[in-house]
Amino acid sequence: MEVISTVVQLAGGAVLTTLALAIIVIYFQPAYIVHFFLRLNKxxxxxxxxxxxxxxxxxxxxxxxxxxKNQPSLLFLHGFSDRKETFCEMIMHLPKHLHVIAVDLPGHGDTGIKAKADLTVEAYAAKLHQFIGVVGLDHGPLHLIGHSMGGGLAGCYAASYPEKMWALTMICPGGIKVPENSVMFEKIFQGNRHVMIPETVEQAEEMFNICLYNKSLIPPKRALKGYVDYSRPYINFNKELFDAMLELGQDGLTPYLGKIAAPTQVIWGRHDKALHISGLDVIKRKVTASLQVDVIEECGHTIGLEAPKKAAALLLNFRETVVNK
Incomplete structure (x- = not known):
């Protein structure tokens, strides 16, 4: 009994020590919160x-x-300043038999980029094409899914390499000059050019307020501090990339919409304050391919966080529609 008591005390001490260390790490190195949840969700x-x-x-x-052979692979492309793990919640709601890949685009996550690299959507599409060939996704038709900046890239890729495409899903895609400015672009035009590249907790809170309709999902301040610290190494590149996108006048995707041949789905959050939902009107006018439009109510820009189950269900419904055509 004495041995058991000693073991229990040691175990209890180990738990308390681990908990104390976790609290210390969170307080002094809040960026580890982000690293932890990235690994957990993956x-x-x-x-x-x-x-x-x-x-x-x-x-x-x-x-x-x-x-x-029977189910085309899904390739997910994240948005600006994001990374591959942003799709984990959606992937959790997809059937296990589907082959899924999510990639860190150049300059994001764990994928590097050369200094003074070409940051045009065409250059990103060409590099993506190389990646698709290297990982073997070019052996069969592909279902390409992109969110925000990744949605614009997905549309450009689909138009540029139609022979590789089975289906295209664009989620709140960027690169469309819309008739009505979003909250994000209003702030940009008022002088807050890098509103989506926070360097303080207050700026991070402002960014999440733009991205999220459901304000209860905005992280607490300690987690926001972790996000800011985690994002710090990417700040200079993110500013360079965002400036490059703004130089296109919000119009990087529009010229490619009429060239898309693959069956196309567009998913948009009704209350998107980053990229205005009126972009749908442009898409409906320009896209001549088979088009399915899905609007998610009470949802903002970050659909993978706010409505992952709904988005996954819409994605699967679209795939069934393509199969049955």
């Missing part, structure tokens, strides 16, 4: 991180499942 989604050399550049991506 594990919950059943994905594995992998790395591959594309030319002279190393790409990081996560993968679940293997390609099959």
């Amino acid at each position: 594990w919950r989604a059943g994905c594995t991180t992998k790395y591959v050399k594309v030319g002279e550049q190393q790409f990081a991506y996560m993968e679940r499942g293997r390609p099959t």
Whole structure:
């Protein structure tokens, strides 16, 4: 009994020590909060991180499942200043038999980028095409899914490489000059050019207020501090990329919409304050391919966080529609 008591005391001490260390780390190194949840969500989604050399550049991506003949693979492209793990919540709601890849785009997450690299959407599409070939996604038709900046890139890719496409899903896509400015662009035009690149907790809170309709999802201040600290190494590149996108006049995707041949789905949050939902009107006018439009009510820009189950269900419904055509 004395041995058991000693073991229990040691175990209790270990738990308390671990808890104390966790509190200390969170207080002094809040960025570890972000690292922890990135790894947790990736594990919950059943994905594995992998790395591959594309030319002279190393790409990081996560993968679940293997390609099959009957079900086209899904390739997810994240938005500006985001990373592959942003899709974990959606992937959790997709059937396990589907082959899924989500990639860190150049300059994001764990994928690097050369200094003075070409930051046009065409250059990103060409690099993405190389990645697709290296990881073997070019052996069969592809279902490409992109959010925000990644949605604009997905549309450009679909128009540029139609032979690779099975279906296209654009979620709140960027690169469309819309008839009505969003809250984000109003702030940009008022002089807050880098409103989406926070350097303080207050700026991070402002950014999340733009991205999220459901304000209860805005992280507490300590977690916001962790986000700011985590994002700090990316700030200079993010500013350079955002400036490059603004130079296009919000219009990087529009010229490609009429060239898309693959069946296309557009998902948008009704209350998106980053990219105005009136972009749908432009898409409906320009896209000549088969088009399915899905609007998620009471949802903002960050659909993968606010409505992952709904978005996954819409995605699967669209795939069924394409199969049955």
